[in-house]
Structure formats: structure tokens, C-alpha cells
Amino acid sequence: MHWISVLSTGVTLIFAAAVLNRYRRKGGRHLLWWGMGLAWYGLGTFTEVVLGWTFNPWMLKLWYLSGAMLTAAWLGQGTVFLLVRRGRWAQGSAWLLLALSLVAAVLVFTAPILPAAADFQPALPVSSQYGEILGRSGGMITLTIVLNLYGTLTLVGGAIYSAYLFWRKQVLLDRMLGNLFIAAGALSPAMGGSLLRAGLGDWLYVSEFIGAVLMYVGFRLAVKSRPAEKTATTTPS
Amino acid sequence: MDTKRSSARFSAPFWLRWLVPVVLVLLILGLLSVVVLLFLP
Numbered sequence: 356m357h358w359i360s361v362l363s364t365g366v367t368l369i370f371a372a373a374v375l376n377r378y379r380r381k382g383g384r385h386l387l388w389w390g391m392g393l394a395w396y397g398l399g400t401f402t403e404v405v406l407g408w409t410f411n412p413w414m415l416k417l418w419y420l421s422g423a424m425l426t427a428a429w430l431g432q433g434t435v436f437l438l439v440r441r442g443r444w445a446q447g448s449a450w451l452l453l454a455l456s457l458v459a460a461v462l463v464f465t466a467p468i469l470p471a472a473a474d475f476q477p478a479l480p481v482s483s484q485y486g487e488i489l490g491r492s493g494g495m496i497t498l499t500i501v502l503n504l505y506g507t508l509t510l511v512g513g514a515i516y517s518a519y520l521f522w523r524k525q526v527l528l529d530r531m532l533g534n535l536f537i538a539a540g541a542l543s544p545a546m547g548g549s550l551l552r553a554g555l556g557d558w559l560y561v562s563e564f565i566g567a568v569l570m571y572v573g574f575r576l577a578v579k580s581r582p583a584e585k586t587a588t589t590t591p592s
Numbered sequence: 593m594d595t596k597r598s599s600a601r602f603s604a605p606f607w608l609r610w611l612v613p614v615v616l617v618l619l620i621l622g623l624l625s626v627v628v629l630l631f632l633p
Contacts, residue, residue: 511622525601527602553632
């Protein structure tokens, strides 16, 4: 099972490097936030690889913080910077997200590791075992829900909205298709997380891999250069 | 996002004309189901 996390980590890190490289060349805070969100994504799948080998409480906490709490929200913040024209709203929400991310880190790293950790089995997915090992407070669970709600609505909703706009105006076919892929890819780990809550922890690793591949394909389609690009007047996606 | 470049207009083939709305509806349903599932205990 854990080779899937190895593949996910590889795809996600290549994806993050491509996005951050584009940020370095073209700027745009949406690219910076997407790049950082993808770094959280890759960190989350990397901790799954380590936990598939041996148990380490800090790796478990890092897995929860990066994968369950921060990835979706930081990626969604990138979409907010792309779509929200009023800079003040995007800026304000980014500061709020940074503050909430700090609170999340404090809550996760001070959370107790329960005695069930002694029974941790590396051969099984961490997603099906963490519930009995990591002591989660009510605040931690609420913050997880809030961050995921924000991230999923902005990232998936933003991609659906963009695809719809391109479709309605019948312009930029590649970007329309790219946004459809990004929406489907972002929905995949969100679905995996929901199935996890429903007790189907095994699906999370697969959904993370599918999500990383679909979003990367979507990104490549959306930034595909074309002759008309040279005369482009506004921000690329 | 730039939706104003007329040079990048496309005319969708028949299969794409019905497939895209279907995919969009499915994505919206998926998004709604994830949001609902987030609130399940």
C-alpha cells in the first residue's frame, strides 16, 4: 500500500517545484500559496511513507497537521488570491489563515499521544489508525473541519467557477479543461478524507495519488503556452 | 484570469458540448457531498 504514498510524494513535489518555479518567473501570490499548499501536500504523503516504515509520534502529528488541516486551506487560499479582485479581502483572509494555521500547529503538537500507539502497525495505513493514537480536542476537530471547508469550497468551487466562465464564453479550451481537472483532483483527497471519517481509511492513499495526478495534469493544461499568450493582457491561471 | 482574448475562442464539438455540463454538475454534486460529509459526526 505504501508505494502509493511514495508515488504521491514524487508527483506532488514535482508539481510544487513547477508551481514555485512559475512564481519565481512570473510572480503572483496565487502561485506562491498553491506552491506552499502543495509542499504541505507532499509533506503529508512523505510522513505516510515514514509511518509505513516505523512509528514516530512527531511524524504522526506532522501528518495530521499537513494533510488533514493545512493542505486544502492553503491551496484554496491560492485560488482566493487568483479570483478575488479586492486585494484587501484576499490579504485579510491570508492573514487569518496564517493565524489559524499557527493555532492548528500548537493544538496538534501539544495533543497527547495515547497508549494505543504501542499497537501501531506500520503495514496498515496511518489513516485507519490515527484516531485511536492521537488525542484530538474538540477545538482541534472543529478547526480541522473549518480549514477543510474553507479549502474545499475555495479550491474546488473556484476551479468549477473558472471552468464555467470559460465554457460560457467559449474561450481558452485548455484552461477550461485544466480547471475541470483541478476541480476533480482537489475533490479526490477531499472525498478520501470524508471516506476516512466514514471509517474507510484505506482509500485515502489512493485518493491522494489520484488527486495529485489530476491537479498536475490540470495545471499543465491551464498554463500551456499558445501563440496568443504573447499578447495576453491579464493574469494567467 | 483572462476570458477576453477573442483569438483563443473555440467551438466545442458535439461530444464536448454535452460532456462539460455533465462534468460540471457532477463536480458540484461531489463538492456538496464533501461539504455535507464534513459535518457528519
